[in-house]
Structure formats: C-alpha cells, structure tokens
Amino acid sequence: MASRPQSTPAHRAGPLQPTADARCALRPVGRSRITGGFWGEWRRINAEVCVPQGPALLEAAGNLHNLRLAAGQAEGEYRGVHPFLDTDVYKWLEAAAWQAADTDAAPELDAMISLIAAAQQPDGYLNSWFQVVKGGERYRDLRWGHELYCAGHLIQAGIALHRSTGRAELLAIARRFADQIDSTFGPGNAVDGVCGHPEVETALVELYRETGEPRYLSLARYFVDRRGYGLLAAKDRRAAEAGPAYCQDHVPVREATEVAGHAVRQLYLLAGVADVAAEADDPELRAAAERLWAEMVARKTYVTGGLGAHHDEEDFGDPYELPNERAYCETCAAVASVQWSWRMALMTGQAKYSDLVERTLYNAVLAGVSLDGERWLYVNPLQVRDGYRHPDGDHGVRRVAWFRCACCPPNVMRLLASLPHYFASADDCGLQLHQYATGRFGDESAQGAFAVRVVTDYPWNGRISIVVDECPAKATPWTLSLRIPFWCNGFRLVIEGEPTEAVPEDGWLRLRRAWRPGDALELELSLEPRLAVADPRVDSVRGCVAIERGPLVYCVEGVDHPGGGLDDLLFDPAPGLTEKHDPTLLGGVTVLHGSGRRRGTTALDGARGGGDGAASWWPYRSLGRVIRAKARADAGIAAAEQFELTAIPYYAWANREDGPMRVWLPTS
Amino acid sequence: MASRPQSTPAHRAGPLQPTADARCALRPVGRSRITGGFWGEWRRINAEVCVPQGPALLEAAGNLHNLRLAAGQAEGEYRGVHPFLDTDVYKWLEAAAWQAADTDAAPELDAMISLIAAAQQPDGYLNSWFQVVKGGERYRDLRWGHELYCAGHLIQAGIALHRSTGRAELLAIARRFADQIDSTFGPGNAVDGVCGHPEVETALVELYRETGEPRYLSLARYFVDRRGYGLLAAKDRRAAEAGPAYCQDHVPVREATEVAGHAVRQLYLLAGVADVAAEADDPELRAAAERLWAEMVARKTYVTGGLGAHHDEEDFGDPYELPNERAYCETCAAVASVQWSWRMALMTGQAKYSDLVERTLYNAVLAGVSLDGERWLYVNPLQVRDGYRHPDGDHGVRRVAWFRCACCPPNVMRLLASLPHYFASADDCGLQLHQYATGRFGDESAQGAFAVRVVTDYPWNGRISIVVDECPAKATPWTLSLRIPFWCNGFRLVIEGEPTEAVPEDGWLRLRRAWRPGDALELELSLEPRLAVADPRVDSVRGCVAIERGPLVYCVEGVDHPGGGLDDLLFDPAPGLTEKHDPTLLGGVTVLHGSGRRRGTTALDGARGGGDGAASWWPYRSLGRVIRAKARADAGIAAAEQFELTAIPYYAWANREDGPMRVWLPTS
Secondary structure: OOOOOOOOOHHHOOOOOOOOOOOOOOEEOOOOEEOOHHHHHHHHHHHHHHHHHHHHHHHHHOHHHHHHHHHOOOOOOOOOOOOOOHHHHHHHHHHHHHHOOOOOOOOOHHHHHHHHHHHOOOOOOOOHHHHHHOOOOOOOOHHHHOHHHHHHHHHHHHHHHHHHHOOOHHHHHHHHHHHHHHOOEOOOOOEOOOOOOOOHHHHHHHHHHHHOOHHHHHHHHHHHHOOOOOOOOOOOHHHHHHOHHHHOOOOOOOOOOOOOOEHHHHHHHHHHHHHHHHHOOOHHHHHHHHHHHHHHHHHHEOOOOOEOOOOHHHEOOOOOOOOOOOOOOOHHHHHHHHHHHHHHHHHHOOHHHHHHHHHHHHHHHHHHEOOOOOOEOOOOOOEEOOOOOOOOOOOOOOOEOOOOOOOHHHHHHHHHHOHHHHOEEEEOOEEEEOOOOOEEEEEEEOOEEEEEEEEEOOOOOOEEEEEEEEOOOOOOOEEEEEEOOOOOOOEEEEEOOEEOOOOOEOOEEEEEEOOOOOOEEEEEEOOOOEEEEEOOOOHHHOOEEEEEEOOEEEEEEHHHOOOOOOOOEEEEOOOOOEEEEEOOOOOOEEEEEEEEEEOOOOOOOOOOOOOOOOOOOOOEEEHHHHHHHHHHHHHOOOHHHEEEEEEEEHHHOOOOOOOOEEOEEEOO | OOOOOOOOOHHHOOOOOOOOOOOOOOEEOOOOEEOOHHHHHHHHHHHHHHHHHHHHHHHHHOHHHHHHHHHOOOOOOOOOOOOOOHHHHHHHHHHHHHHOOOOOOOOOHHHHHHHHHHHOOOOOOOOHHHHHHOOOOOOOOHHHHOHHHHHHHHHHHHHHHHHHHOOOHHHHHHHHHHHHHHOOEOOOOOEOOOOOOOOHHHHHHHHHHHHOOHHHHHHHHHHHHOOOOOOOOOOOHHHHHHOHHHHOOOOOOOOOOOOOOEHHHHHHHHHHHHHHHHHOOOHHHHHHHHHHHHHHHHHHEOOOOOEOOOOHHHEOOOOOOOOOOOOOOOHHHHHHHHHHHHHHHHHHOOHHHHHHHHHHHHHHHHHHEOOOOOOEOOOOOOEEOOOOOOOOOOOOOOOEOOOOOOOHHHHHHHHHHOHHHHOEEEEOOEEEEOOOOOEEEEEEEOOEEEEEEEEEOOOOOOEEEEEEEEOOOOOOOEEEEEEOOOOOOOEEEEEOOEEOOOOOEOOEEEEEEOOOOOOEEEEEEOOOOEEEEEOOOOHHHOOEEEEEEOOEEEEEEHHHOOOOOOOOEEEEOOOOOEEEEEOOOOOOEEEEEEEEEEOOOOOOOOOOOOOOOOOOOOOEEEHHHHHHHHHHHHHOOOHHHEEEEEEEEHHHOOOOOOOOEEOEEEOO
16 A cells, blocks of 8 residues: 655645646635534534445445455355445545545545445456456446446545545556456447446546546546447347437437536536546637536526436436426535536636536535435425325435435535535636635635635625635736625625625626735625526426525425415415524525415306306316415405415425425415 | 128217116216317218228237237248237227218128137237247237237227127127136136226226126126226336336235226226116226326326326326426327226216316317328327437337327227217206217107207307207106306396296206207307416416317417427517408317417627626526516517417417427417
8 A cells, every 4th residue: 555645745635636738717726624604514424424434334235345345355146236336435535535634534544545446347346246247247338337437436546546535556557447448348348338427528538537547538638538339239129219318329429509408427528528628728618618518507407406307216316397296406416516526617717617516505405415415305405385296206205315326415425525625716807706705715726825714604604704815925816706606696895895886797796905914804795695596498386486596596394384385385475585594404494485375265156057168077167266265265355364474494394293394485 | 700780870870878777967968979170070080081991000010910810821030029019990890880880891890700709819818029039938928018908999999899889799709708718717616817008998887888788797897896906016217217107016906096007998997887887887996096086187187188197107207297288198098098988977977077077179189190191190199399300219209190109090980989978968857969060969768769960169168059850749848958068157048939948057057947859059158369377386387377279279380480499489478369260170179379479589698797697508597686687677568579479279270380399388
C-alpha cells in the first residue's frame, strides 16, 4: 500500500477537477468547507449516521461476500441477481473517501480496499458477478452486464480517496482496470462496444484529469461517440421491449434533440458528454449538452427538480408528461442531475445551471433520505392519495433501511460527503458563490488566494452574511459574484454597512472592487412564499398551484390535516400564506399556513334516464349539471368547510406516519 | 369425430347459458341476429377480414407449430417465450365457432381441432409449452404457468362450437382436460392451488352449464375461494416485485373492497365470481361482485370504459389515478369488462351493467381494432402528445397486424362473433333490449315465443324502429323493456303511431301490453352532443371536458387540425357543437365541430433575478405573472388564434396517419 503523503492535497478535494487546458469558464475551488447551518447539519448526519451504517448494510446485503467469492476468500452462493452489486461498495467508498478529508477515515476502508485488490484479476478486470456467476465471461453482454459502469464507479472512488487523502492504492486498482478496458475497447482493439449503463465516460475523463494520461480521454470520447449505432442491439424479448433508448443507443448524442430513455443512464452519459466537451474542446458536443439540458428542463422536469416520469423502464417519459402520483423521480437521477448541471455551470459560467442544482439539492435529492439519515426512498412521487396501498419492494413510498437494488443510498452519501465542491467556483477575476451555506469558500489563483466566510440560516432566513477572509495583499480589484436565484422576487445588499444598489446580470451579482480582508457584505434574498403554476402543457397539474419559499418546494401531508383526506382539498390563493419557523418540527422547518376548504360530498342525485347525463355510479357528469351544482355550493358554503392548510418542505415528507401527500394543490 | 347433429341448437347460441336453477333475474336469449347497421358492418368485417386472417397469423407466429411439436407432428424449436401461446389458437377457434352459426365453418377449423386432439396427452393434460419446453413438468409453476388459464380458453372454445353447430369433438377434448384438472386439484387431490391468471373459473361454470356435471361448478367455486391465501407466493425477484395482487392472491375475493392488480386477471376472475354466485346461489359472492363493480366504475374507469391505468404490471392503478397519455386500457380488459358486466346484468336485471357494456363496446373495445379489421391496438391511451415518439413493441399506439403477445386480437374476434348474445334478454314477463342494433331479437319461454325486429341507424341516429315479429297467439300481456341509456337527456316514444308518455324505472322503459305481431314502436333517443367532466378527484383531467354523443366518446386528432399541435388547444364550450354525418370519412361517422383556440406562444419574457419568479428556461411560473399575462392575452385575442375544432369518435382514431390525439380538452 502506498504510504500517506506528507501534505494532503486539500486544494483538489472535489469530484471534478478540469485541467488547465479545459474550456471551462469557471474552475471549482478546493478550499471550501461547510461548517454549520442547514447543510452543515445534513453533512453531520451523513458523516455520523449514513456513512458509518454503510459497511454493515453492505455486509448484510451480500455485496462484500460477493467480492470475497471473487477473491477466493469465501465460499457459498453469490447473493443478489444484479451484475452491478460491486458499485454499492464503490460508491460507499467514494463517500467515505470524501468524508476522510474532514475526519479520520472510516475504519472499514482499508479492509474494503484490500478485498477489492484481492478480487481484481491479474490483468485488471474486476466484476464479482461475471467472475463468480458467469465463469469469467467478459464483455459478452454489454447491454446488461454493467461491467464498464462498475469500472466507472471504481475509478471515481479511487480518485476521491487520492484527492481527499493522497492515498493512491485504490486509484492504482482503478487504473489497472481502466488500462484493461483501454486495451480491449476501441479502434485497433478486440471490442467495438459501449456499456448499457453509461458512467465510465465521466469517470475516464476524471481519470485523465487525475493522471494526465490522454488515453483515458480518448477512450471516454470513443464511448460517447459510439452510442446510437446499434452496438447494443437487443438480443432478447426483455431488451427488445425496453428499446434502444433504455440503454442510450437510440441516437448519436451529437444529433440528439431531447433527453430520452432511462433517466439515470441519460444523465450519467450527459455528465460524461460535458466532461469530454470541456477537455477535448469539442463545440459540437458542448452544443448538444446545452441543447439537451434546455430541453430536459423545459419539458421533463418536475417542480422539485425530479427527473424520470415512468416506473416502466425508468424512462424520462414524453414531453410534459409529469404525473404526480406515479412520478418515478429516482433519487439517483436527482444526484446525477446535480453532477451534470454542475459540469455545465463550470463550462459555461451560466447561473441557470446552479439554479437547477439548488432546486434539485433542496428538494429532489434530500427527499431521498430520512431526517435521521437511516431510511431511504428510491422513488419520489409528488402525490400520494388517500388510502394509498403501499406496495412491497424498492419502489414504495414508505422509507426503508436499504433496497434490493441499493444504488440510491450511497449515491446520496457521496454527494453529501463532497457537497462543498458544488457551492463555489473561481475564475481569473475572482470568486463565485453558487450556493449559500455557513462555511468558508476560497481558492488560489495566479493573483493569489481568495476566500470568504459565510454565515447564514438559509434557506429558513434569506440573510447571508459574507466576510472577506483572504485576498491578495495589494489592493487589486477582484470580483465577488453572488448568484441571485431566478425565483427571487427581490433582494437587499449592504456592503460595509452601506445599502448598495446592484443589478444582477444573467443571474449573477458581480461585485468588483478592491476587496480587503474583513470587508463585510450582507445579502438578503426575499423568501416571500410564492405560488407556482406549470406550463399549460403539463396536463397533470392544470388548475393547481405549488407552494414555494426560497429554494424549497412545499407539500401538504395528511398527518397535518386530521379529519379527512387530501383528495378533496381545495386551496384558496387569495388570503395568502403566513409563515412560522418551528424548531421542534421535522428537525426545524419553516411551516406555511394558508386557507383551504374541502369539497363537499360529490354525491350526485342519482337520477338516471331522462336526466342530464349523470348516474350515481358513474364518475363523469355533464358540464351543465356541475355548473349548477357549483352555484348551489358556492351559495351555501358553511364556515365549517373552511380549514387551515399546513404546508411543510417537500424534502421532509414521509418522516412521520403513512398518509396522503400532495405538492400541487387544486384551486377550483 | 362426432357427426353434425341434424338440428342445430341455435336457441343456445351464446357464451353464457345459466341453468334453470341459476339465480338470474334475466336469461340470455338464443335467437338473436344482427343483420345490418353499425354492428352489422363490424360483424361483417370480423367475419370477412379478422377471423379469416387468423389461421395464417397463428401459423406465422408459431402457435400452430408449437402444438405440432407437442403432437409429435413437427420438429424444431419451440417458438415464443410465453406459456400461454395455445390460447391464441383457442380464442380464434371460439371466434370461428360462433361465426359458424351464421356461415359455413372456417375451412381451417377441422385441422386445428385434429391438431389439438393429437397434442393432448392421454390423461387429458394439454399445454404445448410445458410438454415441449418443460419436459412434461406440470402444475409446478402455477403463478406463471398459465396451464389452467389455457384450459379455460379451450373449454370456452369447445362450448362455443358445441352450442353454435352441435359439434362435440372440441368439447370432448376440453372435458378430458377439465377432468384431469378436477382429479388433480382441490380437496382430496394432490394439488391445493390456483392459477396465476384467472379464466378457468368462468369456463368451468359454463362447462357445468353445458354438461350438467356438478363437479365443474364445485371446482370453479374452489378456485374462486382459494385465492388470497398465499398459494401463489412469489418465489423469485420478478414475482416479488409484482406482488400478490398481480395474480389475484392478495385477498379472498369475498373480503375484497376494491379491484386491484393486473386488470385482465381481476376481470376474468370476477366474471367467474358472478357465474359461481348465480349457479351456486351464493349471496356473499354476489355482494362481493356488486361491491367490486361499483368500486371499479366509480374510481378506476376511464370515460371510454377502458380499465387499467398502469403499464407497469398492467395494474388497475390507484383510485382516481387515470393518466391519459399512459392509460394502459388493454383491449382484453375491455372485452373482459363486457363479459363480467353482462353476467351482472343477467344476475341482477339492473340496467347500469348494460350501460357500461354499451360504453365499453363502442369505445374501449372498438378502439382496439382498425376500421378495416386488419390492425390492432393492445393499449388504448386517451392522449397522444405532439411529437410522440412511437415505441417499438406491443405497447405502442400505432396499429400493427399482430402482437408478440397476441391475446387481444382473438379476444375481440370472439366477442364480435358472439355479439348478438349481449344485446337482448328475457324473463317470464317478456323481452329486454339491452343494446340497439338492426336485427331480430327473440326467445322462447313457457308462455311461447317472443321476437322483435329492430331497424336503426344508431349510434348515428337516435331513432330505433321496433316491430313485434312473434308473440304468443292469444292476447296475453307481456312486457317489452327498452333500456334508456343513463346519458340520454330525453327520448320520444311512439307506439302504433301514437306519441306515448312513459317513464323509465331504473333505466328500463317497461312497456306491458297485449302485444301482437306487427305492432310497431319507435323510440327516439336524444343524441344531442354532451360535454362531460370528471369527478374532481381525477387529477389528470382537471379543467377539461370530454365530448360525447350518444354512446360514443369523441376525440380530436392531429390530422384534422393542420398547422399545429394539440398540446396548446383550448376548447370553448360556450358556442356549443354542431354535427354533420360524413359517410365518406372513417367508414362513415358523425363529426362534431366546435370552437377552440390555441394558446399563444407561452414564451416568458426571460427576465431573471429580481423578477417575479420566472425564467425563460423554467416551465413553472408565479401565479401573479400568469394572471397578468392572461389579462393581456384576453384583451388581445386575434381572430386568427380562433379555429374550428373537429372531433371524431374515439374508436376511429389512429386510422389515418400518426399524430397527436386527445379525448379530454382543456377549457382554460
């Protein structure tokens, strides 16, 4: 094993580290820390609960046993039926590796690395399923085999440990696997193929960045460009029914006009596309990534930032097809969306990408983990009806300790463990704050070191206090850029006690001056609650509003509305919303209260035949009858039908008792 | 082979023939014929196109080859991957058998029966998949094996041929299989189990009716009552994910409060439940059937009568979860719904069951077959968006000649071939017309023979002319009952030239008098177009109306609206609808025209930051912004934005070119 180097390269502590040659408008910064507040608490839960629980869960689920079988260290049956079970271990290792930058490394880390080393075959190949179950067969079932997908997660874990602690042994294992792949795939090699589940593309670009070896970038570009040519043609009924989009083989990505197929596969691929575009300076690929991001957001994104409408094939779904009760919105898709959007933010410098990162983090990602860090959701619907029958299995809406297909929990763990990486960036002119959290955010450049300290109770309070902590000694002007979220209806800026007028450009408030250490700013974003309506083509939420406050999307839950279900709820927007922060509720949340009423019994009068198109047993009625009934109802609304409506942040739902929930509230 | 008996028992020519002891309010009549009009034309297409095409399609798909393998008459690989491929042959045979009552039997019928006889094992067992692929293994995989399901369809085909032509040889084959099952399953026998796919239950009751053998009724009751006790417990991941409702093993049917799981399985089971309830005089089962029908219709039925909301597991879905673009609405579920509702109509005498039969026949069933009878739909969505990407496989929305899983086409064939059976009934007091078609409908009772002739251009024209054709010679009063559809806003009745006042009771116009041959009635049902709205809990269609006329649900199709898509369509209910019958369009349909407009470009003004919660790239906006934009838009509507909207009957959609379609039209 490599010995720990004397100086930890903490300036590179993040999953994404473009080379100096990359066409990126912004660079990630390496000296960021989150030390408190909302995200500080979530990172504490991740460090103290989520990540420490991992090894025992991986042991119980059989993942480690399977690697021991591959290493010849155990006997018995392979456990589980998926060829990608090794990745749960790799993603947990990546999380533990990022965590190790802040605290002592998890005690199980060394043993796991030794096990992986022992399981690896002499030429670098490593996949417990194929080694144990398939008798060493390799790369024969690229559509379903996930071998390169597994390699990608191994590479990312190796890079994380190297960047976070300087330890090189896991990176060396990963690199041996990468070299084996590089000698097998691509022009002049034995196999012309791509993996059914993208992931290795982005990992290979990062391996290029970490090692300087250009073969990895070339291989990543090859894997990006060989999709859409039928290399993954279906060979069985199951695959044929899923179709080529399921495995991202339906169209060359340079020609694609819309995101399609399995959402997580599409998103991981597009993270790789952005990486290749930046490092290979490929404007066509960059244009494809920009085009597909815009299409996805405009037509296939839930208000929570969630992605993927279909349970069936885990598919994106059609444009504007965003059903609430059957929203798939896999937690992994939210994590992947953050990863892709962050790459786009750095490549382009545009604030909208970090706007989506913010929305996705606070809503779609966080909803995937319970407030205590012990239970998970795989799918994240926006509506649960009264009397919902909770299905068994991974795809229910009741939080569970682990999944049969446990991709999501370690994905959230690795994201939270590396979270500061996504909050700030730098360029030659200065520092950009993309997200707001209590902590210290800084970097070094040719001009010197920049850093700011931030104190904030965001997202509960819009006040963000920023103090310049470190900057070049001589009074050279530099720019501190603050992202003004697109949803923000107004903000107030005070610099050194002076109210200051400033106008954001394209989402950035660019403050250029000769900042000096100790200079203080206060930015206050208006968090006035908002009511959102959807593009009218989103049929599923016609006549409904969603409540938002700051970056948070809200929902109503049955447990806060005793005495009846939510299916008959009508929200009245006119009286507005009041807010109250309750530090004892759900770990401390700002609750919003509004006015609503329940529809009275919708019983029809049962007349049939010769009537006006209604029958008591039939749930559809004539428009005229409904208009007349509504007039009667409006005339006779009793005070008793009115009730107070309580909304909580969506991420905190399903943490009390089973029951109905909805994000979108009908208004009539 | 049995020789053809001299007199064809045409008085029993229908799939359902309760015994004299059955607790049924009404009896099916055996002497019905449809001779013209709407359904006459559909039955002609079925007889001349659909059914004759069957043998070649079954040959091409391998179903006959597989039976030859089982019979030792062919060599080679088994074709297809489903254990229920024999049923495509059986359902086609059932269709051909009912057809044989009207015309000469299909020439391939004898050869197919011989093949089935040769494939049957000496003890009566018959299933080509298990005999050929599984080495003769039997009843070991009841959850997925479909062996009893296949037996059920064989029994129904045998009964059909016997009732329709008097030929007994297929019935004898079926009975040998039934006896083998009866000696294997149930108390005192080797196997305590039920089939994962219900169907044999209703078939066994009918076999009891046809043969008088009470063992078949007992066995059917056993199969009904052993569900819900874990006999089909999942043994693998796939089955565990589907859960017990998928195969109707989640709850004893007597205790069930809602329809659940795989829609077709649930519906076939409930047809059997109704049969057992009637023949075994089991009030508890009857109450369960009534309760589940009411629940299904009130909460899980599309306006077309379609059933089954989920592609995933072909599941009914949750209450009020009725997405339009992903409606599964399998054609087989519509056929099964007609079968179950007809059993309920006969058992209870209540008109509402035939109301649903009518709606389902004209919309959900007919949509499954193309106007020329040559192509089919497996799933029947109520919406296709602009730019829909047509997926490959059985579950697309482009009509195809056959499916890999070809359950639906022969199901429609057997229903159309036996259609007159569902149109009239009798009791001791007289005759009931449940559906209106040109033809002759009659029966015999202890009092004598009754029959009426009907001439109508229904559903295009509401006028139904009825002439008494045959009735007891002496002037005994008897009752002619006419169903007044629940949607009907008004009707006019003329008897022997005299306008006559009459009030329907529970959907029936009961006309009791001493009818004599030649007596003439004219019933005119108002077919004024109607606008339907849904129960407000059906979130998917909030703010929308559906156009209906008579029993037909209408839709708008892209091909009738050149110049743009339907996603931006807004329907204006105020001006009303005009109608025009076009004999040249889509085989002759009444087209409805209304007023609509397209929403203008929904582009936002792109302001971001410090704005009011909108960004050009984000599809959700603040309510205030939308209200202001609407005020501007309302003030400036140009005439050019208005356009004429053309609606066609839903059943006729997807018969021209690919394009968008919608049943539910937004009004604001």
